[in-house]
Amino acid sequence: MQDVNDSDSPDSEEVVIKKPRKGIYVLPNLFTLAALFGGFYAVIMAINGQFSLAAMGIFCAMVLDSLDGRVARMTNTQSAFGEQMDSLSDMVSFGAAPAIISYVWALQGLGRWGWIAAFVYCACAALRLARFNVNTAVVDKRYFQGLPSPAAAALMAGFIWLMTDQGIKGPSVAWPMFVLALYSGLTMVTNVPFYSFKDLHLKKSVPFAVIVLIVLGIAVINIDPPIVIFGVFVLYGVSGYILYFWRKAKGQQTSVISTSKDEPDERGLH
DSSP: OOOOOOOTTGOOOOOOOOOOOOOHHHHHHHHHHHHHHHHHHEEEEEEEOOOHHHHHHHHHHHHHHHHHHHHHTTTOOOOHHHHHHHHHHIIIIIIHHHHHHHHHHGGGGTHHHHHHHHHHHHHHHHHHHHHHHHHTBOOOOTTTEEEEEEHHHHHHHHHHHHHHHHHHOOGGGHHHHHHHHHHHHHHHTHHHHTOOOOTTTTTTTOOHHHHHHHHHHHHHHHHHHHHHHHHHHHHHHHHHHHHHHHHHHTTTTOOBBOOOSSSSSOOOOO
């Protein structure tokens, strides 16, 4: 008689279901790692006294950071890992790197006031990124809640690039750098709305005049890149306050907290 506990019995066979292996999408994370390298490169260049190259490293990180989210959506390779990696990269490139570069370039001459300003900027960048991650679902996607960290980093790096290009040494403009660091940092953690440009659909056709304006914009930037680029980000850096007080004067809602579910997705620029 066959033993009922025989391992050949169909009832005793164990069905092993293999779970799909979790992996990491290479393409979008390559852009994120490249943006991280831009921030790291900027710090190394600052330590070596190459402040123009340090500023350019921050701007390169901005461009790459704006691409990783778009690449992920275009290739349908979004992931929770990618989102976390993006935030960590942003903290290095747009939080720690600008703070360190500004300190090495100018703020260290102010003693404790210098490192306090650098730390305030770095801490505000961390708070800005953390708030962005938890408020994504409730913020009006047409606007950022506070100055986005890449724009804040561009203000810091743009000022350093402009002064270096003009032959002005950091210690001679230490206090303007101090004020700019505090302004950029604290503006990141305000509730002031900054236009996100997320409702612009690049896939739609545009009038021919728009292409002409883009070409003219590129030509203007090439006239004197440090002045033009820094000027653009200064205008953007104050635009939120202009919008805030304009709305307040009109009696309109100044908060960017939204209840609408029919707004474009906001990813990539923190």
